[in-house]
Amino acid sequence: MRKGAETRERILEIAEMSVLAKGFAATSIEEIIAEAGITKSGFFYHFKDKNELAHIMLKRYVCANDRVFDDVIERGHQLSDDPLQAFLISLKLLAEVMSDLPNGHPGCLIACICYQERQFDREVLNLTARSVEAWNARFRAILDNIALEHPPRDAIDFDDVADMLSCVVDGSIIMSKALNDPSRIERQVMAFRSFIKLLFLSTPQIRVPMPNSTGISETVN
Amino acid sequence: MRKGAETRERILEIAEMSVLAKGFAATSIEEIIAEAGITKSGFFYHFKDKNELAHIMLKRYVCANDRVFDDVIERGHQLSDDPLQAFLISLKLLAEVMSDLPNGHPGCLIACICYQERQFDREVLNLTARSVEAWNARFRAILDNIALEHPPRDAIDFDDVADMLSCVVDGSIIMSKALNDPSRIERQVMAFRSFIKLLFLSTPQIRVPMPNSTGISETVN
DNA sequence: GGAATACTGTACCTCCAGTACAGTTTTGGC
């Protein structure tokens, strides 16, 4: 019975857009069902209450986001064997993905929930925390891998550098909303990329032969 | 008649805390007046409706935030004549101020409003945009000033670097909320500081002879 | 064709934002 799943998906999509634009409490069930073209009974057939809606919506969001990260990281690795170059490519791709939305980025559901945390139960809040931790751990692993071949030029904790990517993305989404300028996200991801370049590349932008131990001498922009 | 101003301030403080924890729509007037120890009529004597409350609350927040930035920037300039060193000191002070809150940072009202934008009128949204622009312009001016004496090591747009501070602060506030770890904000501001160091300081921490054209070789922490 | 699935319709309850407005207390200036 696939039709039920379709309706469910439609409800979730409408609800997510509304929550990101107006907040959770201001998102009325009446409005969702009006847009989805169903009745209130139909809504409560799929979700036992608004809290369950939130829970399923969040799970859906986290999965979709994971897929985006998986994709850009994988494509980075496909395009370069060097972990640093691969990550720089991934960041460029991430920047592109983020700006490739017709009406600007709708927002990060995690951030949205954090600013309305008292409205949600432990389960939802735990899921937000666990997904943020998972992303941070993932970026951290990438940095460790990079450092094996490229010694960092500043004694900064890699956990903080890893965290910074999420922070920059979430922060720039807010700025893009505040200023109604979608391009800010792309530019901020690229600014973070610049930080990574400065942190790990021993050669500045202007090309010089590299006197390092490995003897690697790759082209870098 | 000073008593009115006192009540007003109490309402605004309670409302702000509630809005940052639960969102605007979920912040009930009933709850505010219960905590403030007044009646509903008392509330509507001070604010003609919830929207006016939002407007005044935001103005209050922006002023308070401006004062914090003014303070750290001024103290930075008092402690060093070099614009780069002054900014690095300001960032350190900012990191300290951000983490110096007993129950963690309550949140950024601007970010909170951006994630509930459909609930607010043009006036409120314009005020959020104008304050973000003002902060960005301010940081940009500082960077221009630094660049006069310290040439940047990467061809990055200073507007983006300036924006990045707000992004990192807002993003790290979200992360500190998501993970219930107030220290993330301080660490992220310090990570941004590291970026500034790498961008403008010509000598990295681990001393190696640099085969660059300028021949500059300064001691740096 | 039948059973599970996917809904609709109706009726009802509670809570809260917001409105309206008359009445009362408190405060500060003279």
Next chain:
DNA sequence: GCCAAAACTGTACTGGAGGTACAGTATTCC
């Protein structure tokens, strides 16, 4: 101490939304 403005209180109401309950109907897949 008086008085007027300021700072409230009390009461009563409207409307909309979340949520419940449950019987009935249509659709879909096997």
